[in-house]
Amino acid sequence: MTRFLILLPVLLLSGFTARAQDSVETRQLDSIRITAQSKLRDMGMQKTSLDSMELRSDVTGSLAQVLTRSSSLFIKHYGRATLSTASFRGTSPSHTQVTWNGMKINSPMLGMVDFSTIPSYFIDKADLYHGPSSVILSSGGLGGAIALFTSTPVKEGFSLHYIQGAGSFLTFDEFLHISIRKQKWSSSVRFYYVWSRNDYKYTNYRKKHFFYDDQGNVSGYEYPVERNKNGAFRDFHILQDLCLRGPYGGTWNVSAWYSATDRGIPLLNVDYKENASVRNNQNDNTFRGVIGWRKLHTGSKLEARAGYTYTDMLYQYQRDLGDGNWANMVYSQSFVHTLFSQMEGEWYLGRWMFSASITLNQHFVTSTDKAVISTQGEQSLLGYQQARMETSGFVSARYRPSERLGLSVSLREDLYGKELTPPIPSFFAEYLVSRKGQVMLKASAARNFRYPTLNDLYFMPGGNPLLKPEEGMTFDGGFSAQNNGRLVKCSGNLTGFYSLIRNWITWLPTFKGFWSPVNVRQVKSYGVEFRGSLEIDPGSNWKIGGLGNFSWTRSLNLGDPVSWADQAIGKQLVYIPEFSAAFTGRLVWKDWTFTYDWSYYSERYTTSSNQTRTQLDVLGPYFMNDISLEKRFSFPGVVLHVKAIVRNLFNEEYETVLARPMPGINYTLSIRIVPHFH
């Protein structure tokens, strides 16, 4: 054991692998080895890791809120429990690849992930891979990739915590987490349930109530105060994680996550339909299960995973028939089954690390709209049924010729259906400029491809089976530094990036009247990302922390003009802000914690030509201020955390998406109960 402890500083500094013995099974050793290997594995990459502190700031938060606050990603959403998509570096949401415990969770139909359906309390770790770094995880991340992980507890014994939140607009959150760790196994089960009427009031500046005089002339008007219509939602999630130390040093992990969501899709503020006359709802049932096996050998690691995803999604747009019955105007339902398997290995030879993986995803999709009836009276006129196998092979070599320099090359090759993408090479380099301050230069480059989604290829009507994959070249470079002083700890990471995406897929109308996807655009994006943190520990029961990020993103349409009249060339893409920033400040004094969140987006254009004439063309800059105050109460056998959150502190009236008014100042009170079990 002593031998290994002596090795620790060397490992951390050089990134060389500990040649651990199989007979040593302490988690401490594994942790050392994993840390060292991880440093070699992440060499040269632009990666942001969100820890549990950032993920667990409040029970009402989805992962979308966390990413808004803690990353440079642009999250497009229009309120809680509404479609929330994430874009890296000015790309589209389908250019963000997402894995959960190693299994890809992007919809094979749509290509994207709705982050509002992922409760932040259900994620224990989130790694964000920016730009070229994403190819380590998956192809298709032309903007980046996000790896989400769940885990079982580290602490021995039984633990439980329960959180209840109650908030404005009749919103109630419940979260229960029970976990147990024994020497050979550990288990964690989480439940989450939220229900909200979500009918906040707002002054509707897009409508007027007119007053008329006796002659019928307008004598005045007022802006109506309306409620968010049809916005109620109900989400339920259950997650089981199980970890088992098997024989011969292998570790087994099983994760199973079921969620059921029932969400109203709020009406636009320019909608004059009566609230009771229509219903616009989306119901999702999703199951994700992964079983994984991992074994650490001397100088190597082997992992295997298998998983299954089931999703059924039903979108209904109904009208009231007036007799208690509802008629379907849209009844669009899809069923997705995905089988997943993956094998990967890592080998450490002196200053070299080699890794390889192969991933298989087999999708089976059925999509129908049962409200559409043929002229012969048959239903389900629209829809498709398709299966597709996606295979991805990956190899990489990482080399550290000296203590300060690290180089890495990798190659990925994908097969989707019968189509083979061209090779996806990537290159990473890092150089430690100064040990003091851990000043590190990083650079990376990658070619990447994203193949069309099943809807792009087969949707009825409009699917285009002749689509080519989107192709991207991305480069980035920057430096990071950190200082871990006794009083002050700080870190910073500044990156510049450039990418060019060809054959960008866009849906456009056709001669036949319906929309169809085509490879039309070429998009160039470039900019700067900065992330910094500061922690001050002055003693006297005080702690101060701050985390901020800033990004400048130019994402420009460089495609061929549609016609001489096309004003969109060279302009910023629709709904991509040029600037975004967020800051979280935390002040702790004894058992009190005060948190302040501020986030900002610059204006977003709603037309490709970036017109700014009226409020229809541009959404003004967005500033949001939230605060919370938490008090910890310790009693014999139990600890209570009482937290009050104020969102939209300055009661701003605003829209983040056209015609989607957002709530004014609103409040949540939550209580967290953590009993002690001895």
Next chain:
Amino acid sequence: MKSINVLLSKILLLLLVPVASCMKYGPSQTETFLPGAMGEGLFIVNQGNFMYANASLSYYVPGSGKMENQVFIRANGINLGDVAQSMAIYGENAYIVVNNSGVIFVIDPDTFSLKGSITGLISPRYIHFIDDKKAYVTDLYQEKITIIDPQTYLVTGYIPTPGHRSTEKMIQWENFVFVTCWSYDNKILVIDTRTDKVTDSLKVGYQPSDLLVDGNGKIWCAAAGNLYRIDALSRKIEKIFPADADGVHIFLALNATSDTLYYLNKSLWRMGTDQPATNPVPFISLDNRPYYGLAVDPVTSHIYIADAVDYVQQGKVIRFSPRGDPVDTLTTGVNPGFFCFK
């Protein structure tokens, strides 16, 4: 110790000061438009993008070449809404049908100022006036046509259209209104305006879209890439003119004397209404892109073709002389799709 506490308390207070606040959001400014000359002027209805609520209304005066965009929001300070589908003028009022907002706005066609609105609709598409007290409104999703009173702006009744949930374009011949059933349908319904009942129907091609009646009492319908000439009296299909084997969406228009039919099918074509076959070459050759709307001035026979460009920016309308020579290019709102002559 005390000094640290004082310092940290000040930091706490500073944190409470907003880093930035006050977003730019609120009412839209309004402006007054003076009444223009009657008899000349063209409204261009810009659909906007679905769920963007960025529909708008443009107004063009061909004589002066003056073009005003977004006149509805500028005159009234409120949005036109989500997907403005069509517009019609009846008497001293103009009626703008805003599909996904479920509303018909009634404006003064001279000043663009709002006079009222018709609600209680689901997904209105087109409005057709029978008389001073009655108008029909078609719907994308309901198996019924809504009857409204154009003076009181109230819904007064319904015409059931069982089995046909999508009703679209309407034209009137004598006491009968002919209605296309567009979405995944293949019928033209015939409504007796005296009884407000569907009395007959005709089977045409798949997804009949555009519909009009010429000076000879012949109804022209575009469906499944074909042109159907229907005798209004006998309600029989007289002739089917194949226009495009691919079944493209075709727009129709008639000249001022209603004896020449124009149809937009990749290029602009024209033919006499009594011609035995379509012409082999187009009247105006256009680049191979889907254009978004067609109209012919009912007085001057000038031709207007709408170009939505990339569908997420300001569109263009190209004006041609009756001989087919380009005269003007107008910049409109997003997705110009419908024209209404004053």
